[in-house]
Amino acid sequence: MKKSLLALAALTAFAGAASAQSSVTLFGIVDLSAVSSKNGSVSRKDLTNNQLNSNRLGFRGVEDLGGGLRAGFWIEGAMSNDDGNAAGQTWQRRSTVSLMGGFGELRLGRDYTPSFWNYTIFDPFGTNGPGSMLNIVSTLGSGAGTLVRANNTVGYFLPAMGGVYGQVQVAAGEGVAGNKYTGGRIGFAGGPVNIAVALGKTPKDGGLTDDYTDKNVGGSFRMGAFTLMAQYSMRDFANRDQKTTMVGGTLAFGASTLKASLTNSKGAQGSSARDFDAKQVAFGYQYDMSKRTALYGVYSTLDNDGVAATGSLFSIGTGAAMTVGGEKSSGFAIGVRHSF
Amino acid sequence: MKKSLLALAALTAFAGAASAQSSVTLFGIVDLSAVSSKNGSVSRKDLTNNQLNSNRLGFRGVEDLGGGLRAGFWIEGAMSNDDGNAAGQTWQRRSTVSLMGGFGELRLGRDYTPSFWNYTIFDPFGTNGPGSMLNIVSTLGSGAGTLVRANNTVGYFLPAMGGVYGQVQVAAGEGVAGNKYTGGRIGFAGGPVNIAVALGKTPKDGGLTDDYTDKNVGGSFRMGAFTLMAQYSMRDFANRDQKTTMVGGTLAFGASTLKASLTNSKGAQGSSARDFDAKQVAFGYQYDMSKRTALYGVYSTLDNDGVAATGSLFSIGTGAAMTVGGEKSSGFAIGVRHSF
Amino acid sequence: MKKSLLALAALTAFAGAASAQSSVTLFGIVDLSAVSSKNGSVSRKDLTNNQLNSNRLGFRGVEDLGGGLRAGFWIEGAMSNDDGNAAGQTWQRRSTVSLMGGFGELRLGRDYTPSFWNYTIFDPFGTNGPGSMLNIVSTLGSGAGTLVRANNTVGYFLPAMGGVYGQVQVAAGEGVAGNKYTGGRIGFAGGPVNIAVALGKTPKDGGLTDDYTDKNVGGSFRMGAFTLMAQYSMRDFANRDQKTTMVGGTLAFGASTLKASLTNSKGAQGSSARDFDAKQVAFGYQYDMSKRTALYGVYSTLDNDGVAATGSLFSIGTGAAMTVGGEKSSGFAIGVRHSF
DSSP states (O other): OOOOOEEEOOOOOSTTOOOOOEEEEEEEEEEEEEEEEEETTEEEEEEEEOSSSOOEEEEEEEEEEETTEEEEEEEEEEOOTTTSOSSOSOOOSEEEEEEEETTEEEEEEEEEOGGGHHHHHTSTTTTOSTTOGGGGOOOTTOOOOOSSEEEEEEEEEOOOBTTEEEEEEEEOOTTOTTOOEEEEEEEEEETTEEEEEEEEEEOGGGTOSSOEEEEEEEEEEEETTEEEEEEEEEEEETTEEEEEEEEEEEEEETTEEEEEEEEEEEEEETTSSOOOOEEEEEEEEEEESSSSEEEEEEEEEEEEOTTOOTTSOOOSSSSOOOOSTTOEEEEEEEEEEEEO | OOOOOEEEOOOOOSTTOOOOOEEEEEEEEEEEEEEEEEETTEEEEEEEEOSSSOOEEEEEEEEEEETTEEEEEEEEEEOOTTTSOSSOSOOOSEEEEEEEETTEEEEEEEEEOGGGHHHHHTSTTTTOSTTOGGGGOOOTTOOOOOSSEEEEEEEEEOOOBTTEEEEEEEEOOTTOTTOOEEEEEEEEEETTEEEEEEEEEEOGGGTSSSOEEEEEEEEEEEETTEEEEEEEEEEEETTEEEEEEEEEEEEEETTEEEEEEEEEEEEEETTSSOOOOEEEEEEEEEEESSSSEEEEEEEEEEEEOTTOOTTSOOOSSSSOOOOSTTOEEEEEEEEEEEEO | OOOOOEEEOOOOOSTTOOOOOEEEEEEEEEEEEEEEEEETTEEEEEEEEOSSSOOEEEEEEEEEEETTEEEEEEEEEEOOTTTSOSSOSOOOSEEEEEEEETTEEEEEEEEEOGGGHHHHHTSTTTTOSTTOGGGGOOOTTOOOOOSSEEEEEEEEEOOOBTTEEEEEEEEOOTTOTTOOEEEEEEEEEETTEEEEEEEEEEOGGGTSSSOEEEEEEEEEEEETTEEEEEEEEEEEETTEEEEEEEEEEEEEETTEEEEEEEEEEEEEETTSSOOOOEEEEEEEEEEESSSSEEEEEEEEEEEEOTTOOTTSOOOSSSSOOOOSTTOEEEEEEEEEEEEO
């Protein structure tokens, strides 16, 4: 990717903060989509965000400190562009400061958890829209808020070492239930192969009634224009657990990409018959008008288990939660994604 | 207007969003004004925003896709610069993504309604400050939130066709009362003449107790340094309606501009004597220190009808609502507007 | 400090706001720190913002109007980078528009109060972190919100006149209790000396039960690598008053700076034995990796008076308020500050 950076003036802060010349990058994504969804017998139509990628606005930059050391920051917020209203310009998506060098990267702030990355990188639909496998992933009523990100994190990333990559992270709970976290991820990317395994834990002493853990492994294999993706994940909390398997792939031809995935989730609650199994099938088409602008359509349908209890039922789109076990939910999105 | 754009790096989004070099524009307005207002017997003094133009901060950009096609985005938020506090950096003023080409423009997101534009373009005071005719315009207690903007819109704009311009827009209600909307506007601008007619409807099935409609026509005619402006609008809801006539003009000499307007609103509620007529007279002076920085002063006074009921009384400025029929309200603002 | 500015396009606002080419500066600070604090017998650990400087994101710019006149704006918001969540992108830290020329500067909007500056400029730790003398400064339960900033201000700054500098400010209360304000500051900076005196008043008729006043004087004296700082301040409200003395200094060698301060506060409430005296000792070390990036550590400890009542007890860090008179509070922060 080519880059051209802003030359920006730095601030003379009072009380001793000197500053100097710098480069900062403004970036963002606006992704708006017409979504039609049907949950059981209830249908609705919306103009919605985030169906191909998550809308965002951010600033980031790197400063060369000499001697191979660099400092960097990254602040990124969500945007709700369909109403311009919710998800104001706080920097919830990522908000970090880093020191980088031959030793790797030390990163402080609000960041993605290591146990999140396999979910999105090894899903043809990422974490967005009707096709994402996250539609049928549950944190099991644990109250853990660390499926995607955590506050107050200190993280360390390995430096480039052949194709091996890895990171560890701890997050201080600071009295916010479900924010405390310890996790790590290690992987290998080389030639057509990318594979990684991750583990995260939000402990009982972080304000939960029991430990919550997330273990997952994912990979992709490129064969010319076709890329195969697969992942397996296990989440555990008290007497509940969920095991999810996804197989999918993307096929690129010219500016077009076809996507498909099949996800199967097995949920169990102790010895109860109250399981919460679910299956999802998703198809998508993406047309890249340029590297930054894409048109897309995604269709998916999911089946809830017949005996699942209310509150353990999954659905697609933004409608009310489903209440009848065994019902299907489906969604269709057609939209445009523009990044800057 | 000359433009110089930022060269900015685009984001490599995860899950397939490639991106490329781009240009993005940062823009904004800070407009602060000392305002003295008198509503009936109550006076107050404030330092206030938005008295000449609306304060804002935004980013926008256009990408050339080749073949005459372009993609663009526009995110713009309000700023409350007198206290830095309210109206945080959400992108409520406008938040859109567009595809443009020989066919015109397709625009998705939160945007101005077609039925809004005549109100501001054909008023010497726009929609800001003590002089705006909107001071005595009512949405008739309908709950319609579409006088200025709507969420979840899909809009289409005609391409350049001689002097003819036009747009249509629909907005999904998505369960928010008063947001559902259908509207259009068509106009002609050529030589000294600019004229347009618009129609907007927020239907009963968008969460109101009846249909709300807004029909308006406006125009301007340039005669050397003097520009004459006039508009007529009708708003209807249940057994209430309001008809508003405005005549005004601007006279430019050197860096100075004089402005004046006279507005007359007739409000009726069924066969009741509870009408809510009002008249407003406004005078203004603007001195452009540069194209971006202006000093200004505006004075206006309005008369409420003697028998108008509480809640149907109009006022100028930020004081408490007026409660006595027949009372006058007046306001004076002196301020500086700086755009960037 | 070197500067390189953005060339940015200005906005064509509707309703008459023309605009032209401009330069705008983006700036900010991300400062994250691991903080360990102990208040009485209660300890806690946090990842926290603002321990060396206050986190911020802002835009500012100056336009040359010709004839020695300039217009400028400054919008600056706080960032909570440890959770990306609180302190959203409103522009509370500063939000102003200015006209500048040979006459000085006229500034409107939300700004720092004149009576604030001595507190931060003449403290080795500024207003941030465990070392700041503000840890034991009280606004005496007055409800005055003007210790640091005020809304709705109109301010005037003297032009450069030898080493003399000064400013006056009034803030309209606008019905917000404790925001009304009148204040001024005058100082002299020349050679190794910088000294200033300031006075601020938040009057009873601004929604308080009595007048609140803040009088302070501060200075610094540079002797080679060592800079001595001292300040004295008096705050008064009803039958309560507080007098605070601080002596401190900084010693620079290479990229390192040592800091220390000793603060003594005497608080009295009428003839009651309920005084609220407190003492603080602070030590700090800062290592500048570049002009923009610094590593730092700060330790401080404070002693509350034995007979102080609950609510008049001071503490360091973010824990719960202390409740037992005579207890100590201490805090240690180690962090990285990166500005852009």
